[in-house]
Amino acid sequence: MYEMTLGLEIHCELKTESKIFCGCRNEFGGEPNTHCCPVCSGFPGVMPVLNEKAVEYTVRTGLALNCEISRYSKWDRKNYFYPDLPKAWQTSQYDLPLCKGGFVEYELDGKIKTVRINRIHLEEDAGKLLHEGGVSRIDYNRSGVPLMEIVTEPDLHSEAEAVAFLDGLKSVLKYIGVSDVKMQEGSLRCDVNLSVAKPGQKLGTRTETKNLNSFSAVKRSILFEYDRQCGVLNAGGTITQETRRWDDNKSVGYSMRGKEDAHDYRYFPEPDLMPVVLSGEKIEEIRKAIPxxxxxxxxxxxxxxxxxxxxxxxxxxxxxxxxxxxxxxxxxxxxxxxxxxxxxxxxxxxxxxxxxxxxxxxxxxxxxxxxxxxxxxxxxxxxxxxxxxxxxxxxxxxxxxxxxxGLRQNSDSGELESAVKEVIAANASAAEQYKAGNQKVAAFLVGQVMKATKGKSNPKLVGELIEKLLKTN
Amino acid sequence: MKVTRKEVERIAALGRLELSEEQKREMEAHLSGMTEHFKMLDAVDTSSVPPTAHILDKVNVLRPDKAEPSFERDALLANAPERDGECYIVPRAVE
Amino acid sequence: MNNLLQMPLTEAVKAVKSKKVSAVELTRASLGRIAECKELNNFITVCAESALAAAAEADKKIALGGDPGPLAGVPVAVKDNISTKGIRTTCASKFLQNYVPPFDASVVTALRNAGASIVGKTNMDEFAMGSGSENSYFGAVKNFRERSRVAGGSSGGSANAVAACEVFAALGSDTGGSIRQPAAYCGVAGLKPTYSLVSRYGLIAFASSLDQIGPLGRTVRDCALMLDVLAFADPRDSTSVPRPQKTYSDFVPRVKGKRIGIAKEFFPDTLNADVRKRLNAAVAALEGAGAVVKETSIKSFNAALATYYVLSSAEAASNLARFDGIKYGYSDRSGDGLTDIYFKSRTGGFGDEVKRRIMTGNYVLSSGYYDAYYLKASKVRTLIKREYEDALRDCDALICPTAPSSAFKAGKKTSDHTQVYLEDVYTVPVNIAGLPALSVPCGTDGGGMPIGMQLIGKAFDEKNLFELAGAFEEITGGNADV
Known part of the structure; x- marks a missing residue:
């Protein structure tokens, strides 16, 4: 029997007013390419200017997840071609992320468990491709939305742990107000690194399944990949380190074959963005603002x-x-x-x-x-x-x-009294039972009055009237 | 250092360039010449020297989080080789 | 040629403001001269209509007693890698031959606000990669003094247009000498400002950590007046800083007591004899006028070219990746699917030199080579910067040739690319160190071709360079043959 080991990379869009490097509105939806400008559309000659809130939110997250906040942090270019990436590089953080270390506690079956956080860095989101027939339409509304990547250590060992951890993390992110963490809108997405090994043996080769956008997809893709890797090993095969996709409709994972050679990202420092230096006072100021x-x-x-x-x-x-x-x-x-x-x-x-x-x-x-x-x-x-x-x-x-x-209920005792009298007259036997000491009938009578008055009577007052009328009789 | 044909092909693919056989030959010679010239760097002792990514000492150049009006979509799309009034169009991207 | 065009920019502005001549008249003369000099191939695009409109606007303001701005409708040119809203901006590349930016570069906005009449976009080496303005999709620029020679590059069109009196001043960009070297070859003044003094927003990037926009003019004071317009803190450029001087154009020429540093590495035995002779004479003239000459040394000088080609190519490979045939510019859709668009558009849209730089850049950044090349060069950069700063600690300026020779023959060096790279040996270290440097004419060689002298200053010490160069200009009476 193989044991699975999981590490997650969580991408979380930050809830800022504007994008990370330009003043375009950071807002889900909208007509395609209407929250765009030359900067986030990757025009020649444009330059980025960093949104201070995006930095603050990332640091806030780091503090809430018990991370060490980097005093010196910088930006790097991750170079690759894809139509959703207008500059053909993603501005990200390579060797000096904003937050390092840390841990998250979560609850599963009444037990508190811990996942260590490796790092949290800030980057920009890519645009969206709308695949229609033989073409892909490109919408850059999402291009340049501040995106925080939280990388865990491989501390999870089941799909249930993964989901419980994500649920706990999601709650923290929402509580600290950095993201609306809506998985269905893509503001929280998850990559799963999974490997299997016999208990006590060293970790196996891992695969990465990218872009899972619901707890259910996380769960099912983990089970799928676990079964697949076990099957390969049981048949005497070996696991290839690779990037995989999850087809949520078909509930199957598949390899992104042929992409591996292109993953030479040629990272180097972004010359157009200055480093961020955080003082102890600034970090404390951010800590104090955590809800x-x-x-x-x-x-x-x-x-x-x-x-x-x-x-x-x-x-x-x-x-x-x-x-x-x-x-x-x-x-x-x-x-x-x-x-x-x-x-x-x-x-x-x-x-x-x-x-x-x-x-x-x-x-x-x-x-x-x-x-x-x-x-x-x-x-x-x-x-x-x-x-x-x-x-x-x-x-x-x-x-x-x-x-x-017209929902105001009737509290006019004169009007109500006649309604109650009518109900008592129409339900003589119930009234008799009440008088004989059966208090339970009162609720029935009140209900009848409410029905007769189409719910507009004050039930408390009706109860009092019933008591008064039947007792004085 | 001699840069091989295979490396020329790998590097060309990274930059999405197609090279003819002749260009590949020329590029082998060029890159080999460049790496030969880059040996000048080895002559400089840089132990204990930090790298310079920015010539300036500036840090924390930040912008307040304030939304500004976006651009006219038509102005952005005007240069696109293929567009439909809303989006840039490419042949279906497969992953 | 209309004699009015030979005035310095500063005089032209005065003449327009005092209504001796109208801005429209100057702009018409400029447009006429551009047509006359068409053969030099200095311009990729001429924008007569908008230029005349800007000039008319300046004239109108003057007529109403208002302020026409510091450039008062006087015609200037802009290098074609600086974005101009509604005017195509090609970088002299087939890739961008039909690209029309939807926005102005910050410096173009500044020029417009200063009342300038922008008459056109100048020819250059494709994406500013070259030293002869021969790598242009629109054909090579021919040196105004000697058409069989190059105008230098990459801002060859700008330098040559100023030299030929087609315009009163022009903008260039300088990544490794692209303002100073053509200024030297064309016999005009050209300033590469301190890195970050002039906003790069809208400059189509070649190597972002080295690029800087600057002016070319026929006099030092013309360059200073242009810098008055160009230097400001720009919130769109994170590297931009406020200028330390209120005005540059009010400098007073001064040489007495200024300390000039000469690094022994600047004058190797192999240096061209004419260049050596002119530079020696210039330094002697300055010394005669009261300057103190000191010998100094830049030990890592010989590693500067390698440093430059590693760093600039790496950044270029990344900066030019956005040209993918999807959003703007050349797009070859004859192939099969998305991947073919990338390959075919880039292969068909870029010239050979651009491809060589992209290849070099991706090579030095690629897996396994980063430390040996990119990281190593970044460390050597630190040393070069330190050494120039150290040398400048006891000096007001370092003086050296701008280029190792005068303008070379057209077509001569294009077959040997690495030989062309040697043209930049005096200019690239300045970009690596981020310092300001001014090239001024310093006589001619035996063939009558101009030779340039480069004055390198401390960071943000442009005014000091203007003072010194302005004094040199006075000594030489402007013709620079001392």
Missing amino acids: RLKKERIAIYTEKLGLPLYDARILTADKDIADLFEGTAAVFKNPKKASNYIMSEIMRKGKREGSEDVEIGVSPAALAEILTLIDSGVISLAASKDVLDAVWNGAESPLAAVERL
Whole structure:
């Protein structure tokens, strides 16, 4: 039985406003070649000017991943021809990356495990090729988007570890605010280096499977490559060191044959970019700007806000959810109610098929308003779902939505009393049971009133009226 | 140092150049001559000398992260040998 | 030729500003002269319409009592590797023969803002690789004084156009001597500024760590006036720095007490006799005028050419990789698929010398050779820089020939490429060290061809070079035959 050893290279697009070397907008999507200028389209004569935020974000990541930050770091050209690379070199960092060493802790089956980080460097992303029939159309919108490459040591030994590690890393990257880590949009991509060996023997020859863009692809490609390498070895063959691709639709990996001879990248220092020198003070300044991570947030939620650990863990699984919770709880002063509502309604509504991410279409202020409306009896819990639908990704305020949809529940006891009387009359036997001391029937009667009033009655008030009317009889 | 035909072919491929047989012969002679001349470098003692990549002492030349308007797409594509109004076009790139 | 064209740039600007002559009149004269000198092949593109418009604009400002800018509509030329928006920029290459940049180089913007009338784009060696302006897809430049001789290179068209009074000044670029050597061959002044003093944004790069844009003019002060326009900190060029001088053109010629360094390596026994004679006479004249001459040494001088060819070729191989037949320029799509576009476009679009440099560059960077060549040359670079700086510590300028001979015969050396490379022996170390250097005429050889003297200064000490060279110009009365 062979044991697998995995090392990952994670490419993460940084969430800056502009590209790494020019002022073009760093934004996913857009009409092809509309976020472009001569610099990121590789025109003759252009020169790069480094985006300070891209450096800061990379250092921030290094600090969050316990790396040593280089005091002196420089840029190099990685030369190769490909249509998505307009200058025919990628500006990257070869021998002096911004961050070295480091480690990431992640959780698998309740155990904390560690992966060492080899290095983190900053480079530029390439453009995109749109393959259509016999041609490839080239879009340079992505060309020059700041891209951070995180290289791990070969510390992973199963597909489950790889995915759990990636999930943990993704959470950190999102918490520290350097990337939106959307794998489906390509802002987080992963290369997997895999080798197999019998236990106790030295590592085998590794292959690299490039550009995996979902956890599922990572998992399946690892299993595929593991099986393939075991098969080759079992048949008496040897593993060739090579670069491979993963066809996600067919769930097969394949070799990029014939490309190997071209991989003489002829790295040399980029003459048009000056080195970056970071002082101890600057590094500390960046460290101070790191937003609170998951662990700290869990502590605050449980200790200061009094949430159960279960709630704290669910809320912090995704930074957007945690941010929504904190923002809401800052206004609506009942953290547990806010937590309950987010864990049920928001997470249900924000779930996207085929994605690990939850999409959030409501601001903390709007959510706090909805919770206040429920709490003060203006709307029912049931009606709040319609309000949420109405304000989701829109500009309307919850209160405006309540009025527009006529969801304000009836709290006029005179009007309600006649409705309750009608229900009691129509459900005489239930009323009798209630009077005989069967409290459970109350819920049934309240439900009937709500139904009769199309959900617009205040259930609390209805309950009180039922009690009053049946007791005084 | 004599630069071989095989190396000339490898180097030409790295630069995406096609050379005729005659050009290959000429390039062998040229590169061999250049490497001969480069022996002048060996005469200089550079032990304990750091390399110079930049003549300037400047460091940390950085730009604030601010988006500026992009270029007109038509102006960028105007020089392209094949384009469709949105993109540059090449025969399908296979990996 | 219209006599007006023989004025120095500084005089022409004054004449236009004082309405003695209009900028349009000068531009017309310039365009006429360019047509007259067509045979010299100095221009790849002439842009009469936009030049006349710029001149008219300057005249209009003057008529309204406004400021026409320091160049006041006076006609100048720009080397054809400097990007001009809407005007094709070819680098004298088949590859870019139809390339029209969508933006101006920063120096071109500066020229326009200074009111210059840009009359055309000058011929050169393809991608600035050469010493004779013979490696041009548009044909060789012929020396104005002697058509059977080259104008020098790679900024041959610019130097020759200034010498022939087609324009009052021109921009060149200098990676290993490409401003100074043609200036010497054509008998004009040419400055390679300190690396980073002039923005390179929009200069189609040959070797980015060595390239520098600079002016060519008929007088030292003309070069200084051009530098006033060209030197500024450019946020688009990360290597660019603010200039240390408010103005250069107000320099006062001065020689008394200036210390001149002569390195013994500059005058080997094999040096051409005429060049030696002229340089000796020039140094003696300066000494006679009060300069202090010191002997010094640059030990690594003989390794400079090898250093230069390793570094410049490596950078060139990378810089020219973007010419791939996909985004702009020559594209041969007759083959089968994408790979053929790369090979056929580059093979068909580049000339032989460019291919030789790309080959050399990829060779020295390729796997297994990097340390022996690129890294080694980067270390020798450190030494060369140190030695020039050390030599300049006790001197105001080092003086040496600009080139080992006067303009060579056209076609003579093209069969022996490495021989042509020797033309650069005095100029390349200056680029390697990033220093400023000015070439000024220093008499002629037996055949009447100009010889150039090179003054090398400390980094950012251009003004000092102007003072010294300006004084030399006064001593020689401008004809430089001392």
